[in-house]
Amino acid sequence: MNQVLTIILKETYTKTSLLRRVRLAKDVANFALFHLQDPNLSLEITLEKLLAATPAGPLKTQVEANKDWLLSLGDNFFKQFDKSQINVIFNQIQSEIEVLKSITIYLPFEIYDRDIQSLGQWFKKNVGQEAIFEFAYAPDLIGGCSLSYKGIVKDYSIKTRVQLNRQALIQELQNLKHGSS
Amino acid sequence: MPIFSKKAAPVVSSPPASAPDWAIHESQTLLYGAQKKAQNILAQAELEGIKMASESGAGIKQYEAEYNQQLASQIKVAEGNFEASLKQLTAQYAQFTTQLQGQTQNTQAAVEELVKTHINEILLNLEQKLMDFLTQSQQKSSEAITLELKAAQDMIENYRTQQFKLIDDNIVAVLERTFSLVLQKKLTLEDQLDLVYDALEKAKAEKFFG
Numbered sequence: 001m002n003q004v005l006t007i008i009l010k011e012t013y014t015k016t017s018l019l020r021r022v023r024l025a026k027d028v029a030n031f032a033l034f035h036l037q038d039p040n041l042s043l044e045i046t047l048e049k050l051l052a053a054t055p056a057g058p059l060k061t062q063v064e065a066n067k068d069w070l071l072s073l074g075d076n077f078f079k080q081f082d083k084s085q086i087n088v089i090f091n092q093i094q095s096e097i098e099v100l101k102s103i104t105i106y107l108p109f110e111i112y113d114r115d116i117q118s119l120g121q122w123f124k125k126n127v128g129q130e131a132i133f134e135f136a137y138a139p140d141l142i143g144g145c146s147l148s149y150k151g152i153v154k155d156y157s158i159k160t161r162v163q164l165n166r167q168a169l170i171q172e173l174q175n176l177k178h179g180s181s
Numbered sequence: 182m183p184i185f186s187k188k189a190a191p192v193v194s195s196p197p198a199s200a201p202d203w204a205i206h207e208s209q210t211l212l213y214g215a216q217k218k219a220q221n222i223l224a225q226a227e228l229e230g231i232k233m234a235s236e237s238g239a240g241i242k243q244y245e246a247e248y249n250q251q252l253a254s255q256i257k258v259a260e261g262n263f264e265a266s267l268k269q270l271t272a273q274y275a276q277f278t279t280q281l282q283g284q285t286q287n288t289q290a291a292v293e294e295l296v297k298t299h300i301n302e303i304l305l306n307l308e309q310k311l312m313d314f315l316t317q318s319q320q321k322s323s324e325a326i327t328l329e330l331k332a333a334q335d336m337i338e339n340y341r342t343q344q345f346k347l348i349d350d351n352i353v354a355v356l357e358r359t360f361s362l363v364l365q366k367k368l369t370l371e372d373q374l375d376l377v378y379d380a381l382e383k384a385k386a387e388k389f390f391g
Binding site: 156 | 345352353357360365370373374377378381383389390
């Protein structure tokens with residue numbers, strides 16, 4: 001796997017977030033290479049210059065939102081790119097993202113960022129460092145979740161558990177009826 | 182003209198019309214025997230008279246007188262015999278008639294008794310057959326009613342089962358809906374996350390992630 005992608009994946013858990021961060025990293029690298037043209041500038045200064053040069057919009061918002069993560073990558077991360085290879089590297093990363101272990105999790109509730117991180121760490125630990133996931137909101141599941149991976153869906157929701165126990169429930173109701181009659 | 186006139190035989194009363202054939206036959210046999218006897222006596226006297234008339238021509242008158250006397254005497258005897266026989270016969274017939282009447286009464290009583298017994302048997306038999314028929318009819322009716330009842334009960338049971346099935350399905354649907362509404366409200370985010378982690382652990386145990 002590409003070294004850049006491996007670094008990005010370390011603290012990135014969802015596919016949406018991964019795509020966004022890869023794009024952001026590419027934008028920052030492009031800004032440093034093609035606008036600043038000073039490889040000795042620290043990452044922090046580079047980001048400040050980027051924010052100053054960028055009009056209000058999605059890029060500026062993303063940079064502000066992910067500034068801590070960008071800084072966590074370190075100065076050396078962006079120094080590995082050069083003008084001639086940057087597109088090749090990011091194209092390769094895009095290709096590798098397509099084949100990553102991407103798991104879709106259907107949840108019956110809204111999940112917060114801190115919980116995403118916690119879940120993501122579980123995936124990194126139990127499935128693999130390259131594992132990423134996507135969320136989908138499915139309120140009819142009641143509780144638990146449903147998982148989709150490589151075209152296979154496994155339902156571990158309360159709704160399915162209730163349905164699996166439907167016959168047992170009917171039998172219990174019949175027993176109650178017979179008991180009371 | 183005959184030498185002597187034949188006296189007509191006395192009229193004997195005929196047996197009652199209700200007498201049996203064998204009784205009539207016996208009485209007629211008795212009468213016939215008496216008549217036959219009387220005729221034989223008359224014929225014999227006539228023959229003797231003719232004989233005497235032919236044997237003696239001269240003393241015919243005397244002989245005729247004797248003959249007439251003898252004849253009268255013979256006729257008288259014959260008449261006497263005849264009357265005696267007739268009286269005896271009449272008495273016998275009367276006795277026979279009385280006996281016959283008695284027998285007829287006995288027979289009638291026996292026949293009546295027999296008929297009565299027979300009728301009683303027929304009535305008893307009829308009663309028994311009627312009772313059997315009624316019992317069979319009752320049994321058949323009872324069986325028919327039982328079958329109808331069973332069919333009706335089966336129909337009700339089927340209907341009830343179907344209705345219960347519908348109710349069961351509806352109850353389960355209501356329960357599921359209630360679960361959904363209640364759990365969604367009652368489950369905290371922490372509970373939900375615990376359930377998700379449980380699910381992930383289960384998926385991992387089932388090697389869902391490869």
